[in-house]
Amino acid sequence: MAKITLDIFRFDQAVDDIPHRDKVALEIPETITVLDALEFAKAEVDGSISFRRSCRSAICGSCSMNINGVTGLACKTPCNTVLRSDGTIAIDPMPNFQPMKDLVVHMDPFWDKYTRLKPYLQPPDRDEDNPTERRVSPDDMKKLVEVANCVMCATCYALCPVVSVDPAFAGPAAIAYAYRFVEDVRDGQTKERLGQINDDYLWLCAHCYACSYCPKHVEPHDRIVDVKRRTVQESVHMNERGPRHALVVNKTIKQTGMLGETEVIQGTVGRFNIRGLLKVAPLGLRMASKGKLPPIFLRPIPKVDEVRTIFESLEVPTLK
Amino acid sequence: MTTLLPEHQVRDAHRHSKSSQTKRYGFFPGCVAKESCKELFNSTMLLADRLGIELIELTAASCCGASVVNDTNRDIARVLNARTYAQAEALGLDDVITICSTCTGHMRAANKELLESEERMTHANAILGKFGAKYEGNVMVRHLLWLLIDDIGLDTLRSMVVRPLNGLKVAPFYGCHIIRPESVNGWESARNPHSLEDLIEAIGGEAIDYAGKTRCCGFHIQLEKGNTAASMVGQNMRIAKDKGAEAVLTPCPLCHLALDGYQQDAAARWGRTDLPVFHLPQLVAFALGIPAQKLGLNKHLIDPRVVLTDRELIA
Structure with a gap:
């Protein structure tokens, strides 16, 4: 048995203006999970402590919370892996959400983004016209297995630094779910779905890999790249900045071997997009005043032909 | 998995032999x-x-x-x-x-x-x-960064310092891709890395511990949505500043471009922070006695020479 103090965020939106913290001292085995410790605190010390939980085995996705600054499932986090040297565990609600009561948060923005995707199969034909089974080959199913493990615990959404400053961004889970339907051979709404997720700022993912902490190994960061790639393959919204950026980066590397900063900025914003260029101009001028502007014309690297050979060999994806 | x-x-x-x-x-x-x-x-x-x-x-x-x-x-x-x-x-x-x-x-x-x-x-x-x-x-x-710590070693670096940073309060900013995903990098904990802190202390600075150190600078979405990218800079720099940071140290030039370039644009939402941002080798080289004027400090948008002068590290 160990002496463990839970330092818990307390707030009740019905009565409190500001949150406070309660320290609950327990004597428990240090190998039990943080969720078990919370259950113990609720049962033995203070029945008013509120938190969401159901399955206790990382399947329902209810108990994601911030544990000593790390967001994850309380039922999958043993106390001894997070215990501070002074024997405390600070427990807070998930970041990027409004707290409702103690560790319970308002999940609405997360569910809204999920529902916008129409998260159900939309086959290309009606069941009446096609009375046979809709079959999926094992190979096609393989693509969906990982993402089907998503339990919608919102850990990735809570960790996402883009969501934290810009709630318009769909967030990792919603995009991973878009992938789940886009890559499903039974679904007939691929382009519509790609259009929708583009409208919800697919390309606003900052490539930070914060969502690589997914407790179910859905690897949302990889799924986001998959959806972007599919968007480019299907030529959806190709005139917007995201796809243009990806294509112009490729183009400059193919031409010079290097990522040409000047060309990438012009190509992404749009060479004739005067308003857009004016928006990036002040920073450009500040950089110019410090002699910090990238070269306008890049000299190709030695043996740039080799780089072009690589691009020409691969421009049609050949390897999964 | x-x-x-x-x-x-x-x-x-296998390359540790000191030849x-x-x-x-x-x-x-x-x-x-x-x-x-x-x-x-x-x-x-x-x-x-x-x-x-x-x-x-x-x-x-x-x-x-x-x-x-x-x-x-x-x-x-x-x-x-x-x-x-x-x-x-x-x-x-x-x-x-x-x-x-x-x-x-x-x-x-x-x-x-x-x-x-x-x-x-x-x-x-x-x-x-x-x-x-x-x-x-x-x-x-x-x-x-890894070379400095694994091959040179903090003790050797400490012994080579001729211009210790005089307790300059430096906030480390790692840059996502040097730590995450852990399965690719794995050199140190992605949740709580401390190599930059160790390095800052070794060259005589004081490392600031703050929540922003492992977060994203927003560089990759600057052209997609500039305000959002700037806000990611502002958010992290605000936390660093409130923790008492006088400067930032980063091993990543993309983070440098974002943090150095976008603090001004982020000021409307996050208040002025104006933290100068050093490239990793700049600050180490400075402590090892390489003259400041050779390190290109005049190329930064937020002039780091101001804080070095305040700390009486340069005249």
Whole structure:
């Protein structure tokens, strides 16, 4: 048995203006999970402590919370892996959400983004016209297995630094779910779905890999790249900045071997997009005043032909 | 499930012997250090000289893919990097040193993909074979930060400091791709890294612990939505400033461009922070006695010489 103090965020939106913290001292085995410790605190010390939980085995996705600054499932986090040297565990609600009561948060923005995707199969034909089974080959199913493990615990959404400053961004889970339907051979709404997720700022993912902490190994960061790639393959919204950026980066590397900063900025914003260029101009001028502007014309690297050979060999994806 | 790289691809275990010979490393500066952050390239070379190591630039290497090439095709970046590794091997340089977090992460990811799958290695070599190159799989990619700590060592660095930072309060900013995903980098904890802190303390500064140190600078979405990117800078710099930071230290030139360039734009939402941002080799080289005027500090938008003067480190 160990002496463990839970330092818990307390707030009740019905009565409190500001949150406070309660320290609950327990004597428990240090190998039990943080969720078990919370259950113990609720049962033995203070029945008013509120938190969401159901399955206790990382399947329902209810108990994601911030544990000593790390967001994850309380039922999958043993106390001894997070215990501070002074024997405390600070427990807070998930970041990027409004707290409702103690560790319970308002999940609405997360569910809204999920529902916008129409998260159900939309086959290309009606069941009446096609009375046979809709079959999926094992190979096609393989693509969906990982993402089907998503339990919608919102850990990735809570960790996402883009969501934290810009709630318009769909967030990792919603995009991973878009992938789940886009890559499903039974679904007939691929382009519509790609259009929708583009409208919800697919390309606003900052490539930070914060969502690589997914407790179910859905690897949302990889799924986001998959959806972007599919968007480019299907030529959806190709005139917007995201796809243009990806294509112009490729183009400059193919031409010079290097990522040409000047060309990438012009190509992404749009060479004739005067308003857009004016928006990036002040920073450009500040950089110019410090002699910090990238070269306008890049000299190709030695043996740039080799780089072009690589691009020409691969421009049609050949390897999964 | 994530799998970790074998230990010898993470730590430089077998190269630790302290020989009197100058150590030679393959050097991959990356695009930004050759374009808008030339001061990073120059201060790296000056630091290497002071440390007595030889960085041999892979001049024919291409861009690492910068995390963007993957958005259109999953194979190109891998094969581009295989070409770079083949060049390093041909020069007898298995140790490739980077000075950019994004290069580190993406080159290591490509290497991991190649080393884990014979099919992918064969596929890459089939393309490299068209111009007579071959990657044998011996290269290890490491960041200069890791080299400083693993190969030079904090004690040696401490003994080389001639201009200690006088307790300058420095906030470390790692840059996502040098720590995440952990399955690719794995050199230190991605949740709670401390190599930059150790380095800051070794050169006489005081490291500031703050929640922003492992967060994202927003660089990759600057052109997608500038306000959002600026806000990511502002949010992190606000926390650092409120914790008492006087300056920021980053091993990544993309983070540098974001943090140095966008604090002004973020001020409307997050208040003025104006924290000067040092490139990793700049601050180490400064502490090791290389004159400030050689380090390109005048190229920064937020002039770091102000805080160095305040601390009586330069006249």
